[in-house]
Amino acid sequence: MLRTTVPEDIYNFEWPSNPVISPDGQQVVYERTIAVKENNYETHLYLSDVEGKTRRVLTSSGTRNVNPIWSPDGKL
Numbered sequence: 001m002l003r004t005t006v007p008e009d010i011y012n013f014e015w016p017s018n019p020v021i022s023p024d025g026q027q028v029v030y031e032r033t034i035a036v037k038e039n040n041y042e043t044h045l046y047l048s049d050v051e052g053k054t055r056r057v058l059t060s061s062g063t064r065n066v067n068p069i070w071s072p073d074g075k076l
Contacts, residue, residue, distance in 0.1 A: 010035045016046075020068050026050060029058065029068040036063075 011034075019030040028050055033043040045058040045065045059065040 018067065020070060021050065022070050023072065023074045029070070031066055031068070 015033040017031045019028050021028050027047060029045055029047050031043050032046050033041050036042050042063045043065055045068050046055055047058050048055045
């Protein structure tokens, strides 16, 4: 049975954004944003292989971890 989306459903959504592929083309770092309470969001950085088989969180403190970049040698 289908139902209409309700405002509380926002706490079940996640928004991946701003993907940046590593210089060697093997990995991607990206932002993942979630709603934690009304008008309050957390954004953390994640690292994944380009195929999406592995994923790990790079940040765990703070709430606004944004704009990842790679150094020319491929290090974050």
